[in-house]
Amino acid sequence: MIELNVNGTVHRLEVEGDTPLLWVLREQLGLTGTKYGCGVAQCGACTVLVDGQATRSCSLPVEAAAGQPVITIEAIETHPVGRHVVEAWVAAQAPQCGYCQSGQVMAATALLAATPKPGPDDIQAAMTNICRCGTYNAVAQAIAIAGERL
Amino acid sequence: MGALLAAALSGAMPPGRPVNMSRRGMFAAAGAGLFLGLAIPGRAPRAQGSPPGAALRHAGKVAAYLRIAPDGKVHLQNPFAEGGQGIDSAVAQIIAEELDAPPADFVVTCAPAGEDYRVMQGGNARFTGGSFSVRSSFAHFRTLGATARAMLIEAAAQRLAVPAAALATEPGRVVHAESGRALPYGELAMAAAALTPPDNPPLRDPATFRLIGRPLPRLDVRAKSTGKVTYAIDVKVDGMLLAAVLHAPRAGAQPAAVTNEAALRAMPGVHSVHRLPGAVAVVADSWWRAKTAVGQAQVAWQALQGPVMGEDFTGEAMLGRLKAAAGSHGGTAEEAGDVQVALAGAARVIEAEYDAPYLAHAQMEPPSATARFDADGSLDVWVPNQAPDFFQASAARVAGIEPAKVRIHSPPLGGFFGRHFAYGAANVHPQAILLAKAVSRPVKVIWSREEEFARDAYRPMAFATFRAGLDAAGEIVAFQAAGHGEGPITRHFGTARLGNPPIDGSIMEGLTGKPYRFAAKRVEFVPVPHPAGVNLGFWRSVGHSMNDFFFESFLDEIAAAAGKDPFALRMALLAQSDRHRTLLNAVADLSGGWRRGPYDAPDGTRRARGVAMASPFGSEVATIAEVSVSEGEVMVHDLWIAIDPGQVVNPRTIEEQVQSAAAIGLSSALFEEIRFERGEVATRNFDTYRVLRRDRMPRVHVRVVESGAPMGGVGEPGTPGVPPAVANAVFALTGQRLRSMPFGRTRLSGA
Numbered sequence: 033m034i035e036l037n038v039n040g041t042v043h044r045l046e047v048e049g050d051t052p053l054l055w056v057l058r059e060q061l062g063l064t065g066t067k068y069g070c071g072v073a074q075c076g077a078c079t080v081l082v083d084g085q086a087t088r089s090c091s092l093p094v095e096a097a098a099g100q101p102v103i104t105i106e107a108i109e110t111h112p113v114g115r116h117v118v119e120a121w122v123a124a125q126a127p128q129c130g131y132c133q134s135g136q137v138m139a140a141t142a143l144l145a146a147t148p149k150p151g152p153d154d155i156q157a158a159m160t161n162i163c164r165c166g167t168y169n170a171v172a173q174a175i176a177i178a179g180e181r182l
Numbered sequence: 183m184g185a186l187l188a189a190a191l192s193g194a195m196p197p198g199r200p201v202n203m204s205r206r207g208m209f210a211a212a213g214a215g216l217f218l219g220l221a222i223p224g225r226a227p228r229a230q231g232s233p234p235g236a237a238l239r240h241a242g243k244v245a246a247y248l249r250i251a252p253d254g255k256v257h258l259q260n261p262f263a264e265g266g267q268g269i270d271s272a273v274a275q276i277i278a279e280e281l282d283a284p285p286a287d288f289v290v291t292c293a294p295a296g297e298d299y300r301v302m303q304g305g306n307a308r309f310t311g312g313s314f315s316v317r318s319s320f321a322h323f324r325t326l327g328a329t330a331r332a333m334l335i336e337a338a339a340q341r342l343a344v345p346a347a348a349l350a351t352e353p354g355r356v357v358h359a360e361s362g363r364a365l366p367y368g369e370l371a372m373a374a375a376a377l378t379p380p381d382n383p384p385l386r387d388p389a390t391f392r393l394i395g396r397p398l399p400r401l402d403v404r405a406k407s408t409g410k411v412t413y414a415i416d417v418k419v420d421g422m423l424l425a426a427v428l429h430a431p432r433a434g435a436q437p438a439a440v441t442n443e444a445a446l447r448a449m450p451g452v453h454s455v456h457r458l459p460g461a462v463a464v465v466a467d468s469w470w471r472a473k474t475a476v477g478q479a480q481v482a483w484q485a486l487q488g489p490v491m492g493e494d495f496t497g498e499a500m501l502g503r504l505k506a507a508a509g510s511h512g513g514t515a516e517e518a519g520d521v522q523v524a525l526a527g528a529a530r531v532i533e534a535e536y537d538a539p540y541l542a543h544a545q546m547e548p549p550s551a552t553a554r555f556d557a558d559g560s561l562d563v564w565v566p567n568q569a570p571d572f573f574q575a576s577a578a579r580v581a582g583i584e585p586a587k588v589r590i591h592s593p594p595l596g597g598f599f600g601r602h603f604a605y606g607a608a609n610v611h612p613q614a615i616l617l618a619k620a621v622s623r624p625v626k627v628i629w630s631r632e633e634e635f636a637r638d639a640y641r642p643m644a645f646a647t648f649r650a651g652l653d654a655a656g657e658i659v660a661f662q663a664a665g666h667g668e669g670p671i672t673r674h675f676g677t678a679r680l681g682n683p684p685i686d687g688s689i690m691e692g693l694t695g696k697p698y699r700f701a702a703k704r705v706e707f708v709p710v711p712h713p714a715g716v717n718l719g720f721w722r723s724v725g726h727s728m729n730d731f732f733f734e735s736f737l738d739e740i741a742a743a744a745g746k747d748p749f750a751l752r753m754a755l756l757a758q759s760d761r762h763r764t765l766l767n768a769v770a771d772l773s774g775g776w777r778r779g780p781y782d783a784p785d786g787t788r789r790a791r792g793v794a795m796a797s798p799f800g801s802e803v804a805t806i807a808e809v810s811v812s813e814g815e816v817m818v819h820d821l822w823i824a825i826d827p828g829q830v831v832n833p834r835t836i837e838e839q840v841q842s843a844a845a846i847g848l849s850s851a852l853f854e855e856i857r858f859e860r861g862e863v864a865t866r867n868f869d870t871y872r873v874l875r876r877d878r879m880p881r882v883h884v885r886v887v888e889s890g891a892p893m894g895g896v897g898e899p900g901t902p903g904v905p906p907a908v909a910n911a912v913f914a915l916t917g918q919r920l921r922s923m924p925f926g927r928t929r930l931s932g933a
Contacts (some may be wrong), residue, residue, distance in 0.1 A: 048450060048471075055470035059424075065409020067596070069546050070631045073400030074868035076395030077546055105409030111731055118569035121407035125399060125834070128842055129266030130547040137407060162868060164546050164597045165266045166845020168879035170838070 034098050038063070039107035049095035053087075054078045056094045057104060065105040069162070076161030079135035080104045085156070086142035090169050105134040113182065114141040120178035128165035137160050140175050146182040152176060194756070235638070239305025241325035242379040246275070246298040248330050248766030249369035256283050259293035261319070263310040264402065266842070267897045268322020268835040271400040272316050274321055275832055279393040280327030283367065288401060292592035294586075295574040305327050309569040310352030311600065311720060313799035313895020316809060316831055322491050328376070328383040337374035338933060366570075402594070414593045415628060417548045417564040417921045421554065422624035423453055423575065425617050426473035427483070427888040429461045431636055432861040433607070433715030434482040434490035437462045437488040439685050449475045449768075450646050451787070455817045456620055458613055466623055469628050484845065491715035491861035497643060501537055504666045504710050508535070512664055512706035513683035514917045517692045519702030523674045524660035528651025530658075534736050536648070536726035538923045540642035540856035541721055541867075544873055551611035554624035555579075559734050559820050560587040563610045563659035564626075568602045576604050578611045588700060597717050599846065600720035605639040608717045616862035639715035639719025640856055643726045644666055645688060648736040651702075656744030658755075661700040662816040663733065665693045666708045669725060672717040677709075682835060686719065692729025692902060695797050697762050698737070716862075722846050726798040726902035729853070731923060734794035734906035737843055738913060761889050762795065762802060762827065769793070769804040776806075780915050783810070789819065792910025796902040797832055800894030804846075805903030807880075809911040814929040816912050818848060818880040824882065828891035836896045837884040843900030844882050849874035851905035871924070 036043045038061060045060055052071075057063040066089060067079030073091040079105035080089045089097075108114035117140050127133040136159070143150055143158035146175070150158070155172055163171070212899070240246070249257040258277065264270040274288035292297045300308040302318040331351060338356035339346040342363060349356050357364045388394070393463050405411050430436065436456040440446070446455050446464060451471035456463045466472035526533055552564040561581050567573045570590040578585040595602060610627050615624040644667045651660035669688030674682065680686055685707045687694075693705050712718060723726055741748040749770065756762040772774040779790035788809040795802045806822040821844050830836060853872035857864045865871040884900075909920040916931050 038433075051470055055468065059468045059470065062418070064412070064418075065415075067546070068415065068548060068628075070868050072631075072867050072869060075546065079653055108408060117803045118404070118407050124402050124837070125403050127266075127403055127406035129546065129595060129597040129837065130402070130411050131413060133406050134409040137409075156877060162546070162872065162873060162875055164599070164846070165878065166842045166849075166874065168845070169841060169882060174878075182381075 033133070034094055035104065036094065037100070038102045039082060039104060041095060045094070047094060051091045051095045052090050053080070053092045053094045053102070054089040055060055057089060061125050061147065063104050063106050067131055067134055069135060070133065071114055074162070075132065076135045076139060077132045078136040081138060083122055084142065084145065086139045107109045108141065113145045116181045117144060117178045119173070120174040120181065123168050123177050124174035126167055126170040126174045128167055131160055136163065136171055140178065144175065144178055149179050192890040194424070197379065197528055208412060211384070232579050238322050238325050240298050240301055240653055241265045242381070243298050243328055244326060244333065244379050245328045245375060246282060247293070247326055248366050248866060250758055252368045252371070254283070254366055254368040256288045258288050259299070260290050261293050261299035261308050262315040263292050263592055263595055263598070264290070264761045265310070265598040268400050268832065268841060269310065269315045269400060270836060271398065272361055273319070273670035275393050276316070276320060276323040276396055277327035279391055279639070280324050281331045282353055282726055283843040284353045285393060285398055286401070286477045287699065289352060290401065292570070293867035294820065295570040295590045297584050300720035303568060306441055308571055309603070311568050311603065311849070313801070313897045316896060317800060317893040322833070324385055325383065328385050329379045330382050332383040332774045333374040333377045334367055335369050336377055337370040341365060341370070341373065348372045349364055381609050386402050395830050396832070398832055401837065402802045404842040408470070410605060411594050413547050413596045414552070414564055417552045417593065417626065419552055419554050419626070419855070420625040422554070423465045423467065423621060424469035424472050425463045425465045425613070425625050425627040426469060427458065427461045427463045427478045427627060427629065427633060428479055428615060429633055430483045432487055432491040432493070433637070434485065436460060436486040438482040438484040438486065440479050440481055444477070446475045446479060449849055454621060455479070456617060457589065457796065459603040460607060460791050461613065463613065463617055465617055469604045471625070473630060489714050491713055493861045495713060495861040496858050497539055497855070498644055500712065501645065504537070504643065504802050505535070507666050507708050508645070508647050508664070510708050513685050514704060515685045515690050516703060516705040518700065521660050521662050521702045521704040522768040524699040525649065525651040525662065529654040530652045530743065531649060532652070532739060533647070533649045534739055535645065536732035536735065537645045538731065539852055539854070540643045540645065541854050542635055542638045542856050542871055543599045543601035543719070543721060544871060545595070545597030545599055545601050547602070548629050548631055549610045550626060550628040551614035552624060553611065553618040555618055559583065560589065561615070562589045562591065563592060563611050566602045567592055568598060569604065576609070579609055580615045583775055585633060591602060599722040600724070600923060601638065603720060603857065605717055605719055608637055608639040617717050631868070635856070635871055636863040639670065639717040641721030641727060642689065646693060650730070650736070650740050652740070652744055656746060658703045662708040664708055665690045666710050667860045668709060668711050668718065670718045670720050672709070674854070680889040688724050690729070691725035692796065693733055696733060697759055697795070697797055698752070698768065699758055713851040714801060722843065723798055723901040726796055726898070727847070728923070730794065730798070730902035732904035734796070734903070735909050735919070735921065738910045739919060742913070744917040745777065749778070752793065752795060761891065764889070765802050765804045765824050765826050765887055766795070768885050768887050769806050769822050772818070772823040772824060773806045775877065788915065790911050790914035791916055792907045792912070794906035794910060796899065799898040801885070801896065801899040802894070803899045803903050806906040807904065807907035807911045809908060809915060811912070811916060811930045816925055816930060818853065818878070818908055820881045820883065821848070821882045821907070823885070823903065824887055825896070825899060826889045826891070827894045827899070828889055830886060830888045835884050836886050839896045840884045840900035841882045843898060844904050845874055845879060847901035847904030848878070848880070848908065851876065851908050851923055851925055853925050853926050
């Protein structure tokens, strides 16, 4: 039995402790906004906040997340920084296919929560998510817009 | 929902339910081959405008496409698949112009399979690819929107008992100016749906367009920014089981036995273990449990039928085969004058060879498919796809049922770039159908990223040779090129479809179709097959993705040999084309004036620029790249891209697509390569298959030039100019000529 706090709700789950958090979110909890892209922490599509830190959930055993608050894209519009990130994403029209963008939004939320006015180096260090549509410039623009509003 | 449907303009069409089964039956009778032949992107016209009187077979079928709900929402069934290119929004924008409805009121889903949605090629084909969507359906959707508007006006005329001519529309409603009365479309939809669609409804004068040509926002951006889009991988069906697969290490081998099946079945959540064509599968109550189990499968792989990838197969070996064919006589794709005579008389002949590797699509969403057999013997399949009719036929064959009994659901695509056509063993849905049949429950199969990279249909490796003859003054008197290999058209449509002489456009476009005028020219296609175990696919910009690199780089080699500036040489070779010269001037202007360099940038780096052109998918593109070299690698700082798609629907989407296309073009130029070792794919995740990330993304400056030429595509054309512009800039900076992609394999000497 694992207790997992996701988006403010505590769930008691019967699941192997080494199951990646990603698959518990997607399959046990039905939170499919968090995406599977590579399974090896390369692409960042699975990024969620674990205790406020941007975390690649495909490579984090669920037992390691137990006892820490997990925030997923489903709760982003209730997050004090995340809601501004979403508005900026919409203003910059950042997503194309959209598949990587849950992870991009979560990574940007963690970045802006820690560094409200990030410089290019901050963005480079925090935003390592792969986007095959190549929305990197639009995402940077969205982060700049969000930074102005924070 | 019931009331909404009853009040709908197309009340007869709940989502996902076939509109007309007999029509699907007719498609089946016509046979997949006919559809294949019609749907080959490479054989279609280069540009499709919207001439008056064009075949608009389905433009009056308002009910098949539009359903206006009482709340005014316009529910649109789009024949095209949305995968980031903005086609849902573009189609809504076109219809909204003629329907006179607010674009933001549109709710768009991908239409089911069926004849009504074959809007391409005279109303006979449907696929999302070849950058064809808007240009092939622009006239259709304008007429459809105008037809629906006329029906709403007629319904209002009857309701208000006034002549239709006394009525006008404002966005979302019909108005009677004389009495000041107005009726929202949502209140008229049911009555309008009962009317016969009129022929030849009046279209707006393009000079009065309020929406077409404007940078409207896309409709799905908020949903995509909040994780609310349901992709195929997210589909959930009651009672479904999840399956993970393990393909044979070397394609072509079959699973003779799973020797530890009992142990796998004893693992948590495992339902069953299955042998499939070329793969084994574990079905479980969760995908993670299925994947964990299949990862431990011990399989006896055997060559049971057909060829198996040779243990000696590598990319280098394949390139050797292609090079060995150099000099063979090929089919003539283009010819002018007598190139042999011209070469013999040339003062100087220069030659070069170019190559490009296999590429993966590497779309971010790993492929999946969900199959559910229903009690009546019909089948539902949820599958990422670019051609529902095609997948319907394929699913029916696998299931052994009539196509009319297959419902294809086409969720938004988490990227595609050509990945989701019917590619045989590269498709997931046959596995899902076989497993659903075997376990008598709905099954969703998801391929892990590793399985996807190992079984994608790759952009083919290709190889080209060039020869140019110069006279004593450095003028080009002869130009000869040959493309070698096999394209996805040959692989999936057969040599019988290549025409006479047989030319595979998917391996030749970009060597052919160039706008430059040469007095003597010959371009040949030399067929060289790839192994059966290497699947081949259409990859963003298809043949252009490699050939424009080859051609435009060699053109720079000619300029260097002739002592000419590469920009000026292109201008001279385009003396006959105002359109191309205008475009070259536009990109030069965008970049602050043509300036080849090398020169010192303010940050202390030494930089240079390269230029390239491409004529893909009915559009024209000119690209300039600025580069420096750092630690032996090329750094691209800026890309300036001018695109002339002839006519513009949404300039913002065009700019976004050019940004995206440029990124994937640069990614392929710098990094990408599927590698084989011992007959197996060795690059099976993003750690070994490197793609462009933020750290190497340049600024991209886009200018859209609307020449008024027939409408071209916009999704792919931004890609092919980037690799040659970068390579030509590297040459200007370092004197090193890059003739092989990816450039990352070549250590640059520095400036």
